[in-house]
Every structure is written in C-alpha cells, then in structure tokens.
Amino acid sequence: KNQVEQSPQSLIILEGKNCTLQCNYTVSPFSNLRWYKQDTGRGPVSLTIMTFSENTKSNGRYTATLDADTKQSSLHITASQLSDSASYICVVSRDDKIIFGKGTRLHILP
Amino acid sequence: GAGVSQSPRYKVAKRGQDVALRCDPISGHVSLFWYQQALGQGPEFLTYFQNEAQLDKSGLPSDRFFAERPEGSVSTLKIQRTQQEDSAVYLCASSLIWMGGPNEQFFGPGTRLTVL
Numbered sequence: 001k002n003q004v005e006q007s008p009q010s011l012i013i014l015e016g017k018n019c020t021l022q023c024n025y026t027v028s029p030f031s032n033l034r035w036y037k038q039d040t041g042r043g044p045v046s047l048t049i050m051t052f053s054e055n056t057k058s059n060g061r062y063t064a065t066l067d068a069d070t071k072q073s074s075l076h077i078t079a080s081q082l083s084d085s086a087s088y089i090c091v092v093s094r095d096d097k098i099i100f101g102k103g104t105r106l107h108i109l110p
Numbered sequence: 111g112a113g114v115s116q117s118p119r120y121k122v123a124k125r126g127q128d129v130a131l132r133c134d135p136i137s138g139h140v141s142l143f144w145y146q147q148a149l150g151q152g153p154e155f156l157t158y159f160q161n162e163a164q165l166d167k168s169g170l171p172s173d174r175f176f177a178e179r180p181e182g183s184v185s186t187l188k189i190q191r192t193q194q195e196d197s198a199v200y201l202c203a204s205s206l207i208w209m210g211g212p213n214e215q216f217f218g219p220g221t222r223l224t225v226l
Contacts (some may be wrong), residue, residue, distance in 0.1 A: 043217030100152040
C-alpha cells in the first residue's frame with residue numbers, strides 16, 4: 001500500500017468551478033508536505049510546502065490544508081481556469097525519504 | 111537564472127543498448143534527485159545525492175542502473191542493457207539544502223526514454 005494516497009484519481013470540472021483534491025498519508029515521522037502541479041510533458045512545479053505546524057497555505061487560487069493528526073491534506077482550487085488542467089501530486093517527506101503520491105489528473109472543460 | 115536542465119529530452123533506444131541521461135541542476139544546489147515516472151503515475155524515487163555523495167540509491171530498480179555526480183554538480187544516470195520496462199520519463203530535481211528540509215525541489219523537464 002502506498003504511503004501517500006490521493007483521490008480522486010481523475011476529475012473533470014467546468015471552467016470557473018471550484019474543486020478539492022485529497023491526500024492521505026501514513027508516512028512517519030513527518031517532516032513536510034508539498035503539493036506539485038505537473039503539466040503534460042513537463043516536470044512538477046511546487047505549489048505549496050507545509051510543515052507540521054502549519055495547517056493552511058495559499059498560493060493564488062490554490063489553498064492547501066493539512067491536518068497532521070488525521071494525516072490528511074487537501075488542495076482547493078478556486079475559480080478554475082483551463083490552464084489548471086494538469087496532474088496534482090502530493091509529496092510527503094521524512095528526514096530521509098520523499099514519497100510521492102500517484103497524482104490526481106484534473107481536466108477543466110470550457 | 112536557469113532552472114534544472116536535462117538532456118536529451120527524448121531518447122529512443124533499442125533493447126540491449128546502453129543510455130546516459132544528463133542532469134544540470136541549479137548552480138549551488140546541494141541535493142540532487144533522480145526519479146522515474148511511468149505514464150499516468152507519480153514519480154518514483156531512484157537515487158539521491160548530497161553534493162558528490164550518493165546517500166541513497168535504494169530506488170534503483172536493478173544493477174543495470176547507475177548514477178554519478180562526480181564533482182557535485184552535473185549528474186548522469188546510466189542504464190545498461192536497456193529493457194522495454196525501462197521506458198519512462200526520467201526526472202531530475204535539485205534543492206538548495208538537504209533532503210528533509212522544507213525547501214523546494216526544482217524539477218527539470220525530464221527525459222522521455224522509449225526502449226523498442
């Protein structure tokens with residue numbers, strides 16, 4: 001079982017709508033959690049980084065939340081745009097390891 | 111300043127050929143990572159360097175895979191006797207300090223390897 005599970009696997013929404021992507025992890029001890037956006041044919045680009053003590057972090061229309069007690073994180077995208085179509089990857093780090101989720105594939109329809 | 115660059119961007123190899131993939135990290139970045147990403151999947155960790163020292167190679171799938179970073183900057187991932195299951199995108203990332211810190215990893219565009 002992967003130590004970082006993301007859901008849904010894929011998601012289709014209309015332009016302008018909001019959506020929330022989920023990440024559950026079992027990685028321990030926990031160092032930090034990151035959300036990345038990966039456009040097709042490109043490397044991942046960091047959206048947010050949160051440490052244990054942070055429970056929310058925003059980057060423009062992207063807001064990540066973290067509940068370290070339940071080991072859950074979410075990425076909320078507000079007022080989606082066509083350019084938001086991409087894979088969104090949750091990454092959890094320990095001091096000695098970085099574990100990637102399989103990603104959520106998001107499609108924005110006009 | 112330039113980001114992480116990788117070359118070649120695309121590589122087609124016949125099964126059994128050796129390939130070498132290059133990564134130029136951001137200047138001054140201590141940590142360098144190699145990942146393998148299959149189609150529709152998240153990146154899978156291969157190996158990690160801190161400067162020239164390879165501190166973790168637990169993700170390398172077989173002894174056909176070898177990585178080096180001799181001067182603590184440019185890194186090469188070599189795959190010997192390529193097999194069809196090696197077909198994937200190979201991503202390189204670098205970060206300013208050590209692995210566990212809350213510092214950003216910057217990814218290159220990847221090398222797409224196709225083994226025929």
